[in-house]
Amino acid sequence: MIRISLVSQFSSSVSGVLFAGTVLLSLASSPASSQAAPVPYGDFSATTVDYLAVTEETLLTTSGKPDGLFGAPTVAGDSLDFDPIGFSASSTGGGPSDILDVQLKFMIQAKDGNVIESIFLSEAGDTTLDNGFSSDDALSRVTANVFIDILEVDGVGVGGISVMGDMEFTPSDGDYQLSVDNPGGSSYNSGWSGKFFREFGPILADNGLTGKVTKISVALDNTLTATSASGSTAFIAKKDSDGVVITTNPDKNEVPEPTSLVLALGGLLALAGARRRS
Known part of the structure; x- marks a missing residue:
């Protein structure tokens, strides 16, 4: 399943020109390719769990x-760490919008005596937007949808x-x-980070189940x-070091905190106060 969620129009605060439907028109003329076969990475043994059938597929x-x-x-402890290389999208001079949609799939199985x-x-x-002192605008975006199925509770299959x-x-x-993140400026450079956290106890309770998730x-x-x-x-990319990390049963004290990369960008974050979203 392919999910494409794009801004179909964006405006330049310098020129006042509205780029209506720019993304959709660019997509219509863009050559799109889909990978027929997934790339399997195999199984990985962590401290208290096994990561099984780790697979990547370009959608x-x-x-x-x-x-x-x-x-x-x-693998480090109970974390699975990916260091993407070339995981990026770029567009220059009003050429076709560049979209990269890749899905990572795997199972997590608790080892005996663990949950x-x-x-x-x-x-x-990170992302870089630049107009070379012209009045033209540029846009980049990152999204990540997460889908989880609970397969076993206390070692017994559920559906x-x-x-x-x-x-x-x-x-x-x-x-x-x-034009929004650096109005009047010729360039915008920023690091970014994303996070997703779920506890499974409340989810089981909402479904009338007791016990602990094991797969x-x-x-x-x-x-x-x-x-x-x-x-x-416009350019946007995942980092080539610690770009994606999946952790089972993380230290809860660490979960709410953004990465140090984003904390270091205080000057850029100050621009967010003047944001004007369409």
């Missing part, structure tokens, strides 16, 4: 990105318990626009989008 790439952009993960109480997903990257949600991004909710399946659908006008460029 949409308008610029012909190669397969395997997440890359094979590494899955919660899951925390995080990711990070029909699903969790869906969106990763929360900082700053600007993962939606960046040159789940997870699908993380990541989309990057870059859109430019004739005199601008």
Whole structure:
């Protein structure tokens, strides 16, 4: 399933020109390719759980990105760590909007004597928007939809318990626009981070079940989008180090905090107070 959620129009505060339907028109002329076969990474043993059938699949790439952009993960404690390379979208000079939609799928199985109480997903990257001192606008966006199915409770198979949600991004909710984030300026550069956290106890209770979760399946659908006008460029990418991290039963004291990357961008975050979203 392909999810494309884009801003269909955005305005430049400098020129006052409304780019109505720019993204949709660009998509109509963009060559899109879909990967027929997933890229399997296999199984990985963590401290208290096993990550099973870790698989990546490119759902949409308008610029012909190669397969395997997440890359094979590494394990640290109960965390699965991906260091993406080339996981990016870019658009220059009003060319076609660039969209990259990649899905990561896996199962988590608790080892004997252990349970899955919660899951925390995080990711990070950066974006650059530039118009070379012209009046043209540029836009970039990151989204991540998370789908979780609870497969076992206390080692017994269950069905029909699903969790869906969106990763929360900082700053600007993962939606960046040159004329809004740096009005009157010629460029905007920012790091970004996203997070998703769920506890499974309340979900079981809502479904009339007791016990502890011992097996789940997870699908993380990541989309990057870059859109430019004739005199601008847009670029957005996941980091090539600790770009995506999945953690089972994380330290709850660490979950609410944004990454140090975003905390370091105090000057850029101050721009958010003057945001004008369409």
